[in-house]
Every structure is written in structure tokens, then in C-alpha cells.
Amino acid sequence: MEEIPIAGRLTDVTKSILVAGVPTRVLDTVTFDLPSRKMTALLGPSGAGKSTIVSLLAGMDHVDSGFIQLAGENLTQLNATEITELRRKRIGMIFESDNLIPSLTIEQNLRLPETFTKEIIDESNFKKITHDFGLVDVLQCFPHNVGLDIQQKVAIARALLFKTMILLCDDPVRGMARNAAREILSLLRVCVREFGTSVLITTEDPSAAAFADRVYLLSDGYVKGRIDSPSLSSVLLAMNSFGYGEE
Numbered sequence: 147m148e149e150i151p152i153a154g155r156l157t158d159v160t161k162s163i164l165v166a167g168v169p170t171r172v173l174d175t176v177t178f179d180l181p182s183r184k185m186t187a188l189l190g191p192s193g194a195g196k197s198t199i200v201s202l203l204a205g206m207d208h209v210d211s212g213f214i215q216l217a218g219e220n221l222t223q224l225n226a227t228e229i230t231e232l233r234r235k236r237i238g239m240i241f242e243s244d245n246l247i248p249s250l251t252i253e254q255n256l257r258l259p260e261t262f263t264k265e266i267i268d269e270s271n272f273k274k275i276t277h278d279f280g281l282v283d284v285l286q287c288f289p290h291n292v293g294l295d296i297q298q299k300v301a302i303a304r305a306l307l308f309k310t311m312i313l314l315c316d317d318p319v320r321g322m323a324r325n326a327a328r329e330i331l332s333l334l335r336v337c338v339r340e341f342g343t344s345v346l347i348t349t350e351d352p353s354a355a356a357f358a359d360r361v362y363l364l365s366d367g368y369v370k371g372r373i374d375s376p377s378l379s380s381v382l383l384a385m386n387s388f389g390y391g392e393e
Contacts, residue, residue: 150179150181150182150184151181151182151183152179152180152181152182152215153180153181153182153183153216153217153311153312153344154179154180154203154214154215154216154217154312154344154346155178155179155180155213155214155215156176156177156178156199156202156203156212156213156214157177157212157213157214157215158175158176158177158211158212158213159173159175159176159177159199159202159209159211159212159213159214160173160174160175160176160209160210160211160212161173161195161198161202161207161209161210162210163198171367172195172198172367173195173198173199173202173367174366174367174368175212175368176195176199176212176364176367176368176369177369178362178369178372180216180312180344180346181344181359181360182344183338183342183343183344184338184344184345184358184359184360185334185335185338185345185346185347185357185358185359185360186344186345186346186347186358186359186360186361186362187346187347187348187349187354187355187357187358187360187361187362187376188346188347188348188349188361188362188364189348189349189350189351189352189355189361189362189363189364189381189385190348190350190363190364190365191350191365192350194364194365194366194367195364195366195367196316196317196348196349196364197316197317197348199348199364200239200314200316200346200348202214202221203216203221203237203314203346204233204237204239204314205221205224205229205230205232205233205237208222209222216232216237216312217232217236217237217311217312219232234262234263235263236310236311236312237310237311237312237313237314238301238304238305238308238310238312238313238314239313239314239315239316240298240301240302240305240313240314240315240316240318241315241316241317241318242316242317242318242320242321243294243297245297245298245300245301246289246297246300246301247289248288248289248290249288250288250289251285251286251287251288252281252284252285252286252287252288252289252292252296252300253285253286255289255300255304256272256276256281256285256300256303256304256307258304259304259307259308263308265308267307267308271307272307275303275306275307276303278336279299279300279302279303279333280299281296281299281300281303284296293326294321294322294326295322295326295327295329295330298318298319298330299330299333302330302333302334302337305337305343306337306341306343309341310343311343311344312343312344312345312346313334313337313343313344313345313346314346315334315345315346315347315348316348317347317348317349317350318330318334318347319331319349319351319354320349320350327351327354331347331354331357332357334347334357335357338359352378352381352382352385353378355376355381356376356377356378356380356381358376359374359375360372360373360374360375360376361373361376361381361384363384363385363388370388371384371387371388
């Protein structure tokens with residue numbers, strides 16, 4: 147069987163945090179791959195460890211033990227400057243909210259990375275992406291003038307404009323109406339299909355996870371199962387089979 151290229155890999159990753167001054171394990175020997183140029187979903191309830199994994203992959207936190215490989219680099223061996231450089235050049239991040247600077251217009255938010263990367267946006271690409279994402283009419287608006295779904299479109303478009311290799315999305319459709327969520331997830335599929343971006347999303351919603359090429363079921367800091375080429379029915383069946391979410 148042909149080996150699938152990977153964009154990232156966690157190997158036996160363990161992480162604890164302090165809760166009321168007491169060390170509490172949130173990840174326990176977690177191992178999984180992020181296939182390259184695919185969309186991967188981490189599906190789990192609140193407190194399962196999803197956001198912790200995103201923080202570790204982004205180099206914003208450190209493992210207690212284990213290894214993380216991302217974009218060909220071993221994050222556990224990089225210093226702070228090297229991690230910042232990796233994040234600036236190759237990794238994009240999208241959160242549930244707070245992706246944009248409120249005092250800047252949508253267009254200014256889209257162009258903001260030019261200040262840090264010294265890379266100039268291809269204007270023809272800017273016009274195409276803002277048109278395809280339906281952002282042309284809101285470019286001069288401020289983030290508070292548009293809905294969360296539009297803000298997420300801007301965050302995704304910005305990642306594409308600066309050729310992000312890996313896009314880490316922490317609960318990107320939480321709180322959205324079903325149709326708006328489907329549109330955002332479809333745009334993330336566009337990132338994979340047309341731009342070759344490797345996408346990771348976290349979610350509590352099985353229907354959102356079913357948009358991915360691969361789903362990992364996460365519960366209580368453990369990976370409890372994996373589904374390749376998922377459908378909603380296969381995700382729900384796997385959740386039941388692996389005892390996902392059981393007390």
C-alpha cells in the first residue's frame with residue numbers, strides 16, 4: 147500500500163495543566179497523523195483536549211513528553227524564534243472568534259500579514275479570492291459590521307492569500323447556523339482541493355467532522371478511534387462503536 151504523505155504527526159504526546167493548583171492530565175500518549183493536502187477532523191466533547199492539541203501544533207505550548215512533527219520540523223527541538231518563524235511562513239490559525247483586528251477594515255485585515263512577512267499579495271489572486279469568497283462588498287467594513295461567518299471567510303481567505311501550507315482551525319463553525327457552517331466547511335474543502343492546503347479542524351459536531359477526509363475521535367485525552375473517508379452515518383456509527391462520550 148502506498149504511504150500517504152503527512153503534514154504533521156503527534157507521537158505519544160502527553161500534556162498536563164494545573165487545575166486549582168493540581169496537575170491534571172489533558173492528553174495521554176496521543177498519537178495520530180495529519181495527512182498532507184487533506185482535511186482532518188478532531189471530533190470530541192468539550193474538555194477532550196482538542197484545543198490543547200491545536201496549541202501544541204501551533205507551537206504555542208509545549209508537550210510534557212512525546213514528539214510533534216509539523217511541516218517537516220520537529221517542534222520539540224525548535225526554540226521560540228524558530229517556532230515563530232515556522233508559524234509565520236507555513237502555519238495559519240483560525241479560532242472560533244477573534245481572528246481579526248477590530249480596528250482594521252476587512253481589506254486591511256486581509257493584507258495585514260504583508261507587514262510581518264514582507265511578502266506582497268498578488269493582486270489578481272486577491273481579486274479572485276475576495277470575489278470567490280463573496281467578500282468584495284465588505285472590504286471597507288469593520289469586523290463588527292459583519293457576521294461571524296464572514297469573519298471566518300476573511301480568516302480563511304487571508305491564509306490562502308499568503309499560501310499557508312497548514313491551516314489549524316479550532317472549532318471554526320461553533321455557534322453558526324447550519325447553512326453558514328456548511329459554507330465555511332465547504333471553503334475549507336476548497337483550500338484542500340484547489341490550493342493543496344493541509345487542514346485540521348476541531349469540532350463537537352459529527353456533521354462538521356463528516357466534511358473531513360479523516361476523523362479522529364477524541365475523548366478524555368485519548369484518541370479512541372479513526373474513520374477514513376467519513377460520512378455522517380459512519381461517524382455516528384463509529385462514535386457508538388468506540389463508546390465515544392461515555393462516562
